[in-house]
Amino acid sequence: MSQPSNKPASSRLLAKNAVWNFTGLIAPLIVALYAIPILIEGMGSERFGLLAVIWVGVGYFSLFDFGLGRALTKLISERLGSGQISDLGSLIWTALVVLFAVSLVGSFLIATCNPILVERLLDINHTLNDEARIAFYLLAVGIPVVVLTTGFIGVLEAHQQFKVIAKIRMPLGIFTYLGPLLTMQFTPSVGWATGILLFGRMVAAIFYYRAACNAEHSLAKFIRPKRLFIKPLTSFGGWITVTNIIGPLMTYMDRFFIGAITGLSAVTYYVTPYEILVRLQMVSQAIVGVIFPAVSSAYASNMERFNALYVQGSKVLYWLMLPLLSGVILFGPEALEFWLGSEFHEISVPILYWLSIGWMVNIIAQPASVILQATGRPDLTAKAHMVEFVFYSIGLVLLLTNFGIVGAAMAWVIRVVMDTLALNYLVMRVLPVAKAHALRTIFVTICTIVFMAALVWIESHYFRALVLVAVICSSLAFAVPFMRTFIRKSHASSI
DSSP: OOOOOOSOOOHHHHHHHHHHHHHHHHHHHHHHHHHHHHHHHHHHHHHHHHHHHHHHHHHHGGGGGTTHHHHHHHHHHHHHHHTOOTTHHHHHHHHHHHHHHHHHHHHHHHHHHHHHIIIIISOOOGGGHHHHHHHHHHHHHHHHHHHHHHHHHHHHHHTTOHHHHHHHHHHHHHHHHHHHHHHHTTOOOHHHHHHHHHHHHHHHHHHHHHHHHHHOGGGGSOOOOOGGGHHHHHHHHHHHHHHHHHHHHHHHHHHHHHHHHTOHHHHHHHHHHHHHHHHHTHHHHHHHHHHHHHHHHHHHHOHHHHHHHHHHHHHHHHHHHHHHHHHHHHHHHHHHHHHHOHHHHHHHHHHHHHHHHHHHHHHHHHHHHHHHHHTTOHHHHHHHHHHHHHHHHHHHHHHHHHHTHHHHHHHHHHHHHHHHHHHHHHHHHHOGGGHHHHHHHHHHHHHHHHHHHHHHTOOOHHHHHHHHHHHHHHHHHHHHHHHHHHHHHHHHHHO
16 A cells, blocks of 8 residues: 655656656657558548547547546545545545446447447448448447546556656557558558557556556455545546546547538548647646646645646746747648648648647646646536537537638637636636736737737748747746746745
């Protein structure tokens, strides 16, 4: 069983964890750059569009954990921070049993809705119907594996075992692209590609479980679940579930709408720049993934450190991501043409511009979302997403119908702007001490949109390079002092 620890994770440990988190996310990006053009050429745009939907499914169907993975991380972190660890084993096994039960419900729903999904919701070429049905049935079978894995990762995150997570996540992320490449040597079937993806998930789940047992020894032996843990898990996890369903749904539903309205070939032109931008979020994911268990622990024991992590973490995250996404706008079109050719360049560059701006705004929203969850108010995030979902759905259909896939990107950007403003307003309501920082964040959001939109209109390559150098230098000038302040305050609060 874990040893009690009232001392929060040191700033050095947090930095080390962020580096490991980053390492586990960067390798798949490198492989994706190599694999995606080959997959498009070998499978064809129609099949690759279907594979892109399957990739979404493999990751998105983890929503059937109903937020229990994140709830488990929070509850374990709080107990480790306060030293109350005597019942950790029972808490974990209660969560895992509930996770398995709800995953079976998810499997049943996906299997039952398979014909409707393939034949009515997605505009799939009739020659691919059999492949699509097989792929979605395989996804239904794999849901319990994906869902239980979120529980194992939750245990590891609470114990700050990000090095271990990275060592498993890295080969799994690489296999996400190499697996379909392997099956493509024998058959272009998306069904076979889905099967090998799920095989990789099963192997990863075994390694995650073994690692979680090493971090929390009580997991190695079954301990009878306790009913008293169900309420705190589901009350927190229930609202996380709403966010986990609506949040990713708003992130990925554009692909399904594009496939249904304009065809799967259009999904390929949309999803390719989107996938690269998603992989660039590895920096923010590395930082946010480490901060959540840390702020959850600090909120229970050290408010000074909690505030330092929120304010300084937000600033570091912003200044680290600004040069990356500015670089995408300034030189992404040339890179896209070199990578995939002139046809992709002509169609996908406007998508690249819109999504780059949207992802930068999304970066600004992430710390506010983490803080609301860490303070035990995931209900506010969920309610905001429920309202956003209604307006986004209407806007997506209208803009997609009138402006094509560019309209889909426009709708997504409008949605993330709404999300960022709403979440920071809610932070002001919940944490009056953070009101000033939240107001500054709203102002920064508006300025960032204007700045990045202006980058689109710069034509001279020489001037683009100068602007990018200026952004990089400015980011370093701001980020380094913020990181030093973060470390100093964290160190002072842990003494």
